Amino acid sequence: MVELIGTNAGLVWTALSEGGKLTPKELKKATKIKTEKDLYAALGWLAKENKLSFEEVEGELFISLL
Numbered sequence: 371m372v373e374l375i376g377t378n379a380g381l382v383w384t385a386l387s388e389g390g391k392l393t394p395k396e397l398k399k400a401t402k403i404k405t406e407k408d409l410y411a412a413l414g415w416l417a418k419e420n421k422l423s424f425e426e427v428e429g430e431l432f433i434s435l436l
Contacts, residue, residue: 378403378412383421383435391425391434 381401386392389400394409403409413433416422425432 379415
């Protein structure tokens with residue numbers, strides 16, 4: 371499971387480096403991560419490493435790299 375989270379974290383990082391600021395829905399589509407649980411585990415991994423910025427605009431969450 372930890373290996374899958376790390377792999378997905380790499381996919382998220384790549385998608386954000388290419389796409390800039392994305393919503394979780396856009397990230398899920400860009401990375402082809404199958405479940406929201408797996409996406410949020412990858413986001414948690416990157417957040418713990420201080421790699422992400424989270425911004426809420428008019429109720430919509432946007433995620434970008436620091």
